[in-house]
Amino acid sequence: MIKKQREAAIKPGIYEIAVNGLFTALIAVGAFIKISIPVQPFPMNFTLQFFFVLLAGLLLGGKQAFFCVLTYLAVGLAGVPVFAAGGGPAYLLRPTFGFLLGFAAAAWVTGTVYSRFKDRGFKMRRLFAASLCGFAVMYLCGMFYFYFLSNYVIHMPVSAGVVFVNCFLLTAAGDLFLCFLASMAAKRLGPAMSFLR
Template sequence: MKQASSTMAQRQVMTRDLTICGLFAALTAVGAFIKIVIPVGADTMNFTLQWFFVLLAGLLLGSKRAFLSVTTYLLIGLVGIPVFARGGGPSYLLRPTFGFLLGFALAAYAMGKVCERMRSSKISAGMVSATVGYVIYYGMGILYFYFITHFVVVMPNTVGLGAIFALYCLPTMLPDYVLCVLAVIVAGRLRPVVKRLLQ
């Protein structure tokens, strides 16, 4: 009897977690279509609201759920469903800017970990977490861009790390950090509701 009730409770927890992670994956997908296209260099950059919802996942869901929600979004896009800013499909892996999407997953996990360690709902703690995620997000984007353009799809006019930073990061860094501030404020309002859902 106890084992049956324990199994049922575990299933309820799993269903709840999958539902919440699915919701945040869907919000991230919606955020991809709210965008400003910035033509730069050999590719284009998109300022989207994806990062805002990734921030909320990291700040509200904890490391494991946040990572699951973002990786679910990435897998949906990689199998061909057009949930990325410019479509979807496995060929996205060869786009130099795909590293920023991978950065979403790592950043969400790291932000969740920081929140779990700090155990504080203060704005200052949220900003520390968001800033850690922000650095990881851009760092992964730069490194992946460099790797793809220098070792996988070698372009005639490859650029160094400094040029990648200047062309593909600087145009969106300030607005993305503004999203960090907004996400921390919104997360503070939503935290009691999400906490109740996760209990």
């Protein structure tokens, strides 16, 4: 009896570790499924990473999803080329790194907002609403970091208008579509993975 109880307690932990590792890997793989947008002063990349970030938040919850993204960032900053343009600590000085930080915030916000619904059944409108919150936070982090780093750290001045066009208008429609896709995927996968939240 005691042995069975121990096994029952261990299994969820093993599943959580495995699933967290899986989502960390998926976020990394998503960096290489990309469309490069050659704009000045810094090229932008539209990737599938945001899809996996949202999916992690919706399926795993804010805390676990945040941990997945932090693990991914730590691996990349340690030098493993898992970012869209490589890896290493120098990546902190790339204006677009703010969007990677935004992934961590988006994962936490998406999962946390979704968990606030009293009846958390995997309803499309609730999933999409939580994804939109993650979308907003990710873009706020990314655009602020881009503007601040460009103007005050690496001294390559860029106007707020250019940041808005390059960092939002060119990619927002695609990321909104990813919000929809992630919500659809979570609606289908959610019931089978609800024990992880």
